[in-house]
Amino acid sequence: MTDTTDSNSGKRERISVPEEIELPRLLDFYDLQTEDQTQIHEFYDNLQEGQLTTTQCCDCEEIHFPPRIVCPECTGDNLEYVELPHEGELFAFSEVRGGLPLGLSEHDVPYVVAAVDLGPIKLSARIDDASYGDLEIGDPVELKIVEIDGPADHKRFFYRFVPQR
Amino acid sequence: MTRNVAIVGGGQTNWGDRKATWKDLAQEGGKATFDAIPDVGPEDIEGLFVGAVQPERFANQTHVAPMVAELLGIDVDEMIARTELACASGQAALRYAWLAIAAGQLDVALVLGVEKMNLGREHMPEVQSSMANVLDREFDGVNGLAAPPFFAWYAQRHMHEYGTTREQLSLVAAKNKTNASKTEFAQFQSEIDPDEITDSPEIAPPLHLYDCSGITDGAAGVILMSEEKAREVTDTAAWITGSGQSSMAGNSINNLPSFDGWPQARKASQSAYDQAGIDDPLAEIDVAEIHDCFSISEIIEYEELGFAEEGKGGQFIEDGRSYIDGDVAVNPRGGLLGCGHPLGATGVSQALEITQQFQGTVTDDRQVDNPTTGLLHNLSGSGSVHSVMVLDRNQR
Numbered sequence: 106m107t108d109t110t111d112s113n114s115g116k117r118e119r120i121s122v123p124e125e126i127e128l129p130r131l132l133d134f135y136d137l138q139t140e141d142q143t144q145i146h147e148f149y150d151n152l153q154e155g156q157l158t159t160t161q162c163c164d165c166e167e168i169h170f171p172p173r174i175v176c177p178e179c180t181g182d183n184l185e186y187v188e189l190p191h192e193g194e195l196f197a198f199s200e201v202r203g204g205l206p207l208g209l210s211e212h213d214v215p216y217v218v219a220a221v222d223l224g225p226i227k228l229s230a231r232i233d234d235a236s237y238g239d240l241e242i243g244d245p246v247e248l249k250i251v252e253i254d255g256p257a258d259h260k261r262f263f264y265r266f267v268p269q270r
Numbered sequence: 271m272t273r274n275v276a277i278v279g280g281g282q283t284n285w286g287d288r289k290a291t292w293k294d295l296a297q298e299g300g301k302a303t304f305d306a307i308p309d310v311g312p313e314d315i316e317g318l319f320v321g322a323v324q325p326e327r328f329a330n331q332t333h334v335a336p337m338v339a340e341l342l343g344i345d346v347d348e349m350i351a352r353t354e355l356a357c358a359s360g361q362a363a364l365r366y367a368w369l370a371i372a373a374g375q376l377d378v379a380l381v382l383g384v385e386k387m388n389l390g391r392e393h394m395p396e397v398q399s400s401m402a403n404v405l406d407r408e409f410d411g412v413n414g415l416a417a418p419p420f421f422a423w424y425a426q427r428h429m430h431e432y433g434t435t436r437e438q439l440s441l442v443a444a445k446n447k448t449n450a451s452k453t454e455f456a457q458f459q460s461e462i463d464p465d466e467i468t469d470s471p472e473i474a475p476p477l478h479l480y481d482c483s484g485i486t487d488g489a490a491g492v493i494l495m496s497e498e499k500a501r502e503v504t505d506t507a508a509w510i511t512g513s514g515q516s517s518m519a520g521n522s523i524n525n526l527p528s529f530d531g532w533p534q535a536r537k538a539s540q541s542a543y544d545q546a547g548i549d550d551p552l553a554e555i556d557v558a559e560i561h562d563c564f565s566i567s568e569i570i571e572y573e574e575l576g577f578a579e580e581g582k583g584g585q586f587i588e589d590g591r592s593y594i595d596g597d598v599a600v601n602p603r604g605g606l607l608g609c610g611h612p613l614g615a616t617g618v619s620q621a622l623e624i625t626q627q628f629q630g631t632v633t634d635d636r637q638v639d640n641p642t643t644g645l646l647h648n649l650s651g652s653g654s655v656h657s658v659m660v661l662d663r664n665q666r
Contacts, residue, residue, distance in 0.1 A: 132399065134412040170524040171409045177519060197529050199422035199474045201414055206399035209414050218419050220523055229410045229523040237475050242430055263412065 170226040191248035193223040200237035276507035280492030288487035292329035299489025316376035321360035321383035321614035358648035360617025383615030406522035418474035425566040432581035440464035450608020452635035457610030486610030490619035512660035514541030535574035546660035556641035559620035
């Protein structure tokens with residue numbers, strides 16, 4: 106070694122990376138919901154109108170959830186949106202008391218997350234206005250639709266459930 | 271399949287919250303593997319299979335198999351790939367290597383599983399968001415359905431359907447954590463009694479913190495060889511005599527069975543047992559490394575892998591049948607609950623444990639008495655996929 110200094114060791118040049126960035130698109134748990142972005146936009150359009158729907162195959166009559174663009178039973182693509190019940194029963198549930206995922210800041214812990222049996226289908230959902238100790242398997246719950254504030258440039262909606270009073 | 275394939279040995283890093291990067295862990299794991307088998311070096315490797323689940327999210331790095339090749343000085347002339355099958359990625363890598371050797375494509379493969387998960391406590395939400403992506407992110411992950419509440423449903427439903435008790439869950443967690451106290455690389459090395467499980471915070475009822483496997487950094491490697499090559503380096507190896515996988519057409523909540531069982535574990539194990547000529551798994555399997563990501567998982571697996579009758583998994587642990595000196599030694603290494611769960615490395619470490627149990631090189635405290643047949647099981651993601659491998663000290 107002949108030279109023990111680098112070219113600017115007397116005065117280090119500073120470069121910077123951002124300390125904070127806005128929630129990147131790929132860390133946003135909610136999908137973009139418009140016709141430009143997803144072929145199941147009708148599901149979200151219906152949600153905005155107050156209806157929980159899903160696809161049914163016009164050829165083999167299979168009901169899907171989540172909604173599809175190709176029927177996994179018969180590979181047909183002649184599908185129509187049908188209404189789902191807005192009331193169902195708790196099939197299984199737990200309460201998250203720690204370990205909040207990034208990008209779900211609206212999920213203040215604790216929160217209840219359940220498998221809800223709607224009859225034709227089961228789905229996972231947040232159960233609002235309830236805590237674990239208040240609930241039992243089989244309890245009736247009903248649909249609640251929420252609007253999402255966030256980085257998208259269009260209004261977005263999602264479904265939750267609450268205990269039936 | 272025409273050729274016999276053996277796991278001849280391997281090595282692993284220390285596991286835990288490591289002051290190390292993904293690349294550090296890959297190097298440590300590779301060195302430990304080659305150090306354990308002096309007759310095999312990087313120049314002998316013809317196939318390289320790297321189990322890694324989320325290096326993109328945890329280490330901001332993709333194309334990781336070539337990264338390992340560079341770090342370990344391996345020129346690969348036959349097959350190189352990274353496998354991703356969530357928590358079964360390590361076993362998926364083993365399966366690819368087995369098939370490649372059995373088919374005659376190559377003779378010597380390195381399988382290395384690597385995962386870097388700890389990003390600092392303040393970044394745990396980032397880790398949790400990555401873990402919530404193994405279900406359907408758009409319709410399930412979005413509800414904050416990470417692994418603990420999802421597996422809590424299984425505990426709730428199994429208790430509801432079969433009367434499984436909270437105490438039985440604690441017995442599983444205490445067994446595995448106590449086994450890990452004798453495992454030099456394990457993340458959690460304390461002997462724990464069942465009461466301490468329910469004394470830990472209830473993070474997703476009915477599951478407590480100690481019912482859950484850890485967030486773990488670590489790597490593990492094994493060398494697989496054709497019969498001719500294996501005979502040159504060891505007298506005692508783990509011969510792969512059966513390998514089964516089963517995946518249902520379902521990954522999201524509506525398309526899974528009833529949250530109290532895993533039909534795919536039964537199918538995958540039956541397939542592996544048929545290949546290995548096993549008629550009575552409880553009588554014939556001496557040591558089993560199975561996927562206890564949560565305490566409830568092991569109880570369900572006793573049933574689906576054929577050790578216990580449906581609904582009787584809780585009774586199986588209560589009767590003491592899965593301890594190291596029981597009817598089948600389940601998770602003598604300490605399982606995911608004790609060793610931790612660096613996702614891509616877990617299946618590889620399980621295979622190494624079975625191999626070392628056959629070779630008699632584990633510490634005396636966890637050595638199973640003269641085992642000849644071993645089982646490896648992993649579930650992945652929503653539990654829609656199960657992977658099972660049967661290993662034997664004697665080739666078929």
